[in-house]
Amino acid sequence: MIKVLISTAALAGVIVLVANSSHARTTIMEDHFFTISEDERDVAIRSGYKDEGVCCYALHVATVPLYRLHLPKNGDYFYTTSLSERDSAIADAGYKDEEVCCYVWAVASRGSTALYRLYNVQSGQHLYTTSVTERDRATAKLGFKDEGICCYLQAAATPDSEALYRLSRATSGTHLYTTSISERDDAVAKAGYRNEGVCCYVAKTILTTPLYRLHHSGTGDHFYTVSLFERDKAIESAGYQSQGICCHVAKAKAPNLVPLYRLYRYSSGNHIYTTSSSERARALSNDAHRSEGTCCYVSNAATTGSVPLYRLYSQRCVTSTWDAFLNWLTGKSGCQTAIDNRSAGEKK
DSSP states (O other): OOOOOOOHHHHHHHHHHHHHOTTOOEEEEEEEEEESOHHHHHHHHHTTOEEEEEEEEEOOOOEEEEEEEEETTTTEEEEESOHHHHHHHHHHSOOEEEEEEEEEESSOOTTEEEEEEEEETTTTEEEEESOHHHHHHHHHHSOEEEEEEEEEEESSOOTTEEEEEEEEETTTTEEEEESOHHHHHHHHHHSOOEEEEEEEEEESSOOOEEEEEEEOTTTOOEEEESOHHHHHHHHHHSOOEEEEEEEEEBSSOOTTEEEEEEEEETTTTEEEEESOHHHHHHHHHTTSEEEEEEEEEEESSOOTTOEEEEEEEEEEEEEOHHHHHHHHHHSSOHHHHHHHHHHHHHHO
16 A cells, blocks of 8 residues: 655645636636426425515506518518517527517406407418408418417507507418508518508506516526517527526506616626615725626515515535635635635625
8 A cells, every 4th residue: 555645744735736727717607597486486495495485566468569571582560479489489490580579468368359360371371360351261262270379458448558450462362460560661661561551559668577587507697688679689699598487577667666676797607686875885896796787677565466486595615626625625615615705895
């Protein structure tokens, strides 16, 4: 058996060398996780998250985005309120995203009417109509298949609505729907479309919008945004994966709503979300976080139709090989040291 003898001075030199090495590093990875699901909350707790209780209240779903997509090969325009259906059409069917056409109502209400969706397998074209007569004629005589109700709109103009125009192009059978008068007129003047007038009326005021949730498997960070563009960019360029819609919130300030602040920590690549101005100020004061403004607006108290939004927290350490060796030599956890150092800094 070979015995390896290390003098006290030599051992101290190794410890100093490793401690000063740029490779000796422990990174604390933090995550704030939000959900309106009690089952999902409980699963997260069992997997190591700490329950921080109700952060705020998500809003009762009122308006939802109507996503618009375009298929270049045949000119078809596709409209849906389903985020998963939108993503699937882009990933699997060749559709191109054209962002949000407008906002519509999630459920039927007084004065609302259904927008029916139909599809022609032969031409690959979609048709949308509020007319039951037109729907039945298209399925009986024009080769369309009824795909059910797309969403709900207003049959007549109201102070909180705006017109959704319908246009058609005879050469391809394509139908275009838009709230933009300039787009409508350009389509008629330059693209061979015929103006068919007002199809129905959609929401002028955005009452609620989805709060998109994403996750980064590398950093463990959950990312939340109401911006469809920012969501897509995070998936495309930043390594995040979609986890669908967390809940529904407001984009703009309104009575009885409070801001949900978003902050970012560069050192670990993690976000913090809070409705507390003091927690926000504390995170900014130690220079560890940068403010990313207001994520959205939520309710700080239960209201009719609102649901509690639970906040959970996790903290884990990622230790380099060199740092693990240092921990063995010193007998102290580099992870705990890093946590202690951070806590001390944040209390200053």
